[in-house]
Amino acid sequence: xxEKVTIATVxxxxxxxxxxxxxxxxxxxxxxEETRERVREAxxxxxxxxxxxxxxxxxxxxxxxxxxxxxxxxxxxxxxxDRFLHGLTxxxxxxxxxxxxxxxxxxxxxxxTYDELLSAYDLDAFVLTSTHHGDPRTSWLAARDVPFVTxxxxxxxxxxxxxxxxxxxAGTAAATEHLLALGHRRVGFLGWPSGSGVGDARREGxxxxxxxxxxxxEATDGVDSGASAARAMLQREEAPxxxxxxxxxxxxxxLQAARELGRDVAxxxxxxxxxxxxxxxxxxxxxxxxxxxxxxDLLAELLDGRAPSTPTTxxxxxxxxxxxxx
Amino acid sequence: xxEKVTIATVxxxxxxxxxxxxxxxxxxxxxxEETRERVREAxxxxxxxxxxxxxxxxxxxxxxxxxxxxxxxxxxxxxxxDRFLHGLTxxxxxxxxxxxxxxxxxxxxxxxTYDELLSAYDLDAFVLTSTHHGDPRTSWLAARDVPFVTxxxxxxxxxxxxxxxxxxxAGTAAATEHLLALGHRRVGFLGWPSGSGVGDARREGxxxxxxxxxxxxEATDGVDSGASAARAMLQREEAPxxxxxxxxxxxxxxLQAARELGRDVAxxxxxxxxxxxxxxxxxxxxxxxxxxxxxxDLLAELLDGRAPSTPTTxxxxxxxxxxxxx
Numbered sequence: 001x002x003e004k005v006t007i008a009t010v011x012x013x014x015x016x017x018x019x020x021x022x023x024x025x026x027x028x029x030x031x032x033e034e035t036r037e038r039v040r041e042a043x044x045x046x047x048x049x050x051x052x053x054x055x056x057x058x059x060x061x062x063x064x065x066x067x068x069x070x071x072x073x074x075x076x077x078x079x080x081x082d083r084f085l086h087g088l089t090x091x092x093x094x095x096x097x098x099x100x101x102x103x104x105x106x107x108x109x110x111x112x113t114y115d116e117l118l119s120a121y122d123l124d125a126f127v128l129t130s131t132h133h134g135d136p137r138t139s140w141l142a143a144r145d146v147p148f149v150t151x152x153x154x155x156x157x158x159x160x161x162x163x164x165x166x167x168x169x170a171g172t173a174a175a176t177e178h179l180l181a182l183g184h185r186r187v188g189f190l191g192w193p194s195g196s197g198v199g200d201a202r203r204e205g206x207x208x209x210x211x212x213x214x215x216x217x218e219a220t221d222g223v224d225s226g227a228s229a230a231r232a233m234l235q236r237e238e239a240p241x242x243x244x245x246x247x248x249x250x251x252x253x254x255l256q257a258a259r260e261l262g263r264d265v266a267x268x269x270x271x272x273x274x275x276x277x278x279x280x281x282x283x284x285x286x287x288x289x290x291x292x293x294x295x296x297d298l299l300a301e302l303l304d305g306r307a308p309s310t311p312t313t314x315x316x317x318x319x320x321x322x323x324x325x326x
Numbered sequence: 327x328x329e330k331v332t333i334a335t336v337x338x339x340x341x342x343x344x345x346x347x348x349x350x351x352x353x354x355x356x357x358x359e360e361t362r363e364r365v366r367e368a369x370x371x372x373x374x375x376x377x378x379x380x381x382x383x384x385x386x387x388x389x390x391x392x393x394x395x396x397x398x399x400x401x402x403x404x405x406x407x408d409r410f411l412h413g414l415t416x417x418x419x420x421x422x423x424x425x426x427x428x429x430x431x432x433x434x435x436x437x438x439t440y441d442e443l444l445s446a447y448d449l450d451a452f453v454l455t456s457t458h459h460g461d462p463r464t465s466w467l468a469a470r471d472v473p474f475v476t477x478x479x480x481x482x483x484x485x486x487x488x489x490x491x492x493x494x495x496a497g498t499a500a501a502t503e504h505l506l507a508l509g510h511r512r513v514g515f516l517g518w519p520s521g522s523g524v525g526d527a528r529r530e531g532x533x534x535x536x537x538x539x540x541x542x543x544e545a546t547d548g549v550d551s552g553a554s555a556a557r558a559m560l561q562r563e564e565a566p567x568x569x570x571x572x573x574x575x576x577x578x579x580x581l582q583a584a585r586e587l588g589r590d591v592a593x594x595x596x597x598x599x600x601x602x603x604x605x606x607x608x609x610x611x612x613x614x615x616x617x618x619x620x621x622x623d624l625l626a627e628l629l630d631g632r633a634p635s636t637p638t639t640x641x642x643x644x645x646x647x648x649x650x651x652x
Contacts, residue, residue, distance in 0.1 A: 063446075064426070069415050079600065081410040089395050089427045098447070099427045100390070101415045120389075121424070223604060252604055273602045274405065278549060278578050 014042035035166075065092055065299060066100045066117055067127040068110060080271050080286065081129055084151060087292030088127060095300050097124070111140050118146065122306045125299050131155060131163075133197060149295050153196030153313070162302070164294045164314040168198055171206030171284035172244050175268040178282075178320055179242040184266060188215040188240030190230055190250050202246045202270060215240045219250060226253020227260075234261055242326065243267035248273045251281055255325065256287035261313035266326040282326035284318050292315055339367040367459050377427040391418055391625060392426045392443055393453040394436060406597050406612065407455055410477060413618030414453060421626050423450070430635050437466050444472065451625050457481060457489075457525060473628045479521030479639070488628070490620045490640040494524055495531030497610035498570050501594040504537035504608075504646055510592060514541040514566030516556055516578035528572045528596060541566045545576060552579020553586075560587055568592035568652065574599045577607055581651065592652040608652035610644050617642055 012020045016039060023031050024039040031039070042048075052252065055199035067088060070081045089099045102117060104110035114137075118122055118218030124147065128137055137160055150163045172189075179187045189206040192199035206214060219229035230243065230253055236325045243265060251269030258265040269276050272285035294314045301307040337344045349357050350365040352610060357365070388493055393414060396407045415425045430436035430441060440463075443449055454463055457478030457512035464487055467474045479491045484599045498515075509608065515532040517526035533539060542561065556569065569591060571577035575593030584591040595602050596609035620640045627633040 070410055071412065079405055079408070081482075082405070085427075086397065086429070089429050101411075101425045101427065103412070103416050103419060117424075243516060249604075253406055274599070275601050278575075278601045279605065 010039065010042045010048050013046060014039045028250050060124050062124050063097050064100050064121060064123050065097050065125050065127060065296075066102060066121075066123050068104055068113075068129065069101045070130065071103065071105075073309045075285070079273055080288065082103055083288045084129065084292050087289035088295065089126040090289070091293040091296040095296050097296070097300075107136050108138060114141065114146070118144075120189050124303055125149075127151060127295050127299070131191055131193070131197070147299065149298045149302070151291055151295055153197070153315075159311055159313065162298045162307070162311040162313065163235065164298065164316070166286045166291060166318050167315050168201035168318070169208065171270060171286075171320070172202045172205035172246075173209040174205075174318070174320045175244045175270075175282075175326075176206045178322065179244070179266055179326060180209070182242075182266065182326070184240075184242040186214060186238060186240045186242070188217070188224060188233055189245075190217050190233065190243050190254055191218065191219045191223060199246055206244050219253070221247055221249050223253045223256070226250035227256045228253070230254035230257035231261065234258065234263055234265065239263075240265070242268075244268050246270055248276045248281060248283055251276070251325075252279075255279075255281070268320075268326045272321050276321070276323070280324040282323045283321055283323050286318050287316050336365065336368045336372055338364045339372060382482070388448050388450055389423050390426050390447060391423050391426060391451050391622075392447075392449050392452060394430055394439075394455065395427045396456065397429065406614065409614045410455065410618050413615035414621065416505055416615070417622040421622050423622070423626075424536065427475075430652060433462050436463055440467065440472070444470075450629055451475075453477060453621050457523070459521070467527050467620070469634070470592040473625065475619055475624045475628070477621055479523070479641075485639065487636055488624045488633070488637040488639065490617050490624065490642070491642050492612045493618060493641050494527035494644070495534065497596060497612075498528045498531035498572075499535040499571045500531075500644070500646045501596075501608075501610055501652075502532045504648065505570065505592055505594065505652060506535070506566075508592065508652070510566075510568040512540060512566045512568070514543070514559055514569045515571075516545065516552060516559065516569050517572040518541050518547060518576075519544045525572055532570050545579070547573055547575050549575050549582070551578045552576035553582045554579070556580035556583035560584065560589055562593065565589075566591070568594075570594050572596055572632055574607060574609055575603045577602070577651075578605070581605075581607070592647075594652045602647075602649070606650040607648045609647055611645050611647050613642050623629050 007018050009019045011021045016035060020031060021039055024036050028036055054261050061104060092099050104113050126148040128148060128150040129152060131150050131154060133155045138154060141233060142160060153163050153165045176187055187210060189203055191203045194200055215233055217233045219225040219227040226249060233240065234257060243254050245254055245268060248269035248271050251267050252275060254267050269281045269283040272283040276283040298312055333344050333347045337347045342361060346357060346361060347365055350362050353622055354362055418425050428439050430439050452467060452474040454476040455478060457476050457480060459481045464480060468486060475488045479489050492617040502513055513536060515529055517529045520526055541559055543555040543559040552575060559566065560583060569580050571580055571594060574595035574597050577593050578601060580593050593611040595607045599610040602609040624638055
């Protein structure tokens with residue numbers, strides 16, 4: 001039977017009082033650097049683990065970060081946030097935090113859940129995903145001084161909190177440049193109806209790389225809606241020979257339309273989903289593990305009081321995964 | 327400003343002492359039924375919420391259930407456990423529990439993580455997924471009296487704990503019967519190498535529905551390996567006109583092989599993934615939300631001391647989603 005390692009064991013090994021060990025764990029700033037190091041070495045050497053429930057009662061810190069698990073929407077693109085969640089759980093674990101999940105039907109439901117979770121669990125922080133225009137969640141949390149970061153920039157809102165995002169426009173710009181380099185001159189865009197931050201940024205990147213407006217079409221996300229919008233675009237005069245799409249679902253629809261019409265059209269999707277990998281669709285890949293790690297880094301800074309006075313913003317470049325469709 | 331609802335507020339409204347309110351929350355068995363009802367009505371009417379950290383110190387109950395988030399493996403089939411996780415988070419929330427995530431590289435790493443989580447968070451219970459032959463995790467937890475249920479039966483091990491599983495054999499049997507009803511007489515099976523509980527059950531269902539052994543092939547999971555095994559099977563004498571596959575990845579490979587060889591072969595996959603939905607693959611669908619709900623039900627029984635003396639086992643029937651490939 002292994003003897004249980006307690007604060008007293010750590011104190012004995014480090015040659016300090018139990019109060020000093022407790023200070024190193026709970027209020028390290030009040031302990032001299034050299035002593036802090038010695039205690040931390042003893043903690044590591046002995047494999048001492050802090051009981052979080054007891055610690056939370058003393059420090060008000062739970063080491064728990066909450067994140068919403070999105071409803072399984074469109075099966076094709078929905079996996080993006082699941083992959084972010086994997087990365088977040090990994091990165092949080094390495095930083096000594098655990099991830100708690102919740103579900104919510106909409107923004108109002110999510111805010112009600114914040115309220116409930118905060119009174120029941122004394123959570124340390126939230127990670128918000130799927131930010132959007134007119135998002136009420138960030139101001140609710142900010143008004144209550146609850147630490148949070150968002151994966152997704154504050155579309156249209158003032159930049160009063162730290163965020164991590166992927167440069168969507170750079171992704172479609174890279175896709176467009178790839179198609180231009182392959183010799184295509186009429187590169188079209190198949191995107192979502194304007195008004196969504198992410199969708200508009202993806203359209204903007206295509207436009208920027210093209211240096212002009214080429215043929216474009218709008219469709220709500222989905223294979224069937226993408227097929228029907230792409231069909232109309234391909235039947236116009238001056239039809240595109242290549243199409244950059246705002247999602248893999250739309251791209252799959254465009255592939256179907258091209259096949260039905262017997263056209264050889266280069267297609268690029270967005271999100272590098274399992275479907276893209278399975279059918280050989282060229283697609284823009286988001287660095288989701290990196291985004292998750294940066295979110296945890298920003299939160300740890302906030303929680304440790306190490307954050308700079310102005311919010312930190314991190315914009316990560318996506319990459320193009322070239323497969324057989326372009 | 328809304329007055330904070332405390333135990334004292336609840337006690338006043340119910341006309342009982344604060345100790346009685348505390349008893350109803352923490353040790354309801356010691357309180358008379360009628361008093362218990364009155365206090366619960368007051369709690370509901372006032373919207374009183376128990377602070378979980380404080381409650382945990384008193385009761386040793388954290389209302390936290392831990393579950394492993396699997397590494398994002400094969401992008402095609404990997405989504406199954408993500409969908410289970412969505413369902414688990416929903417069902418746990420309705421039952422008053424929250425889900426905490428962890429990652430683990432293998433069984434040994436997962437057991438080390440149990441140890442760490444149990445000493446740090448005083449978790450209520452675990453939900454284990456991906457049970458397999460020789461699984462060391464369940465006996466570790468059982469030896470320490472940690473409540474848990476598994477999603478997946480204890481392959482080859484004694485049934486000493488409660489579990490929920492999907493009837494894999496019934497899924498491939500339904501697929502095979504569907505193909506026989508369509509007039510196919512040579513229905514093949516493309517499965518994983520024998521030795522995995524799930525894979526062997528899926529092979530067994532096909533064999534049972536066929537009433538004999540038809541043409542079959544084995545491949546490790548993946549599109550390319552599936553294509554190569556299916557190609558060999560389709561080039562034999564007495565090649566199958568239909569193939570039941572152990573996964574959507576293998577089915578996608580079989581579709582590729584049939585197309586390359588110019589053969590019209592009916593194909594059925596397993597798991598009804600996003601890829602199956604996108605390309606019109608007929609596939610066996612697991613009732614994942616139902617499985618998650620039943621896991622939470624079994625855990626709540628265990629934690630409330632309402633569980634029967636012998637373990638409960640729940641075997642759920644899958645369903646066949648018929649699309650254009652069969």
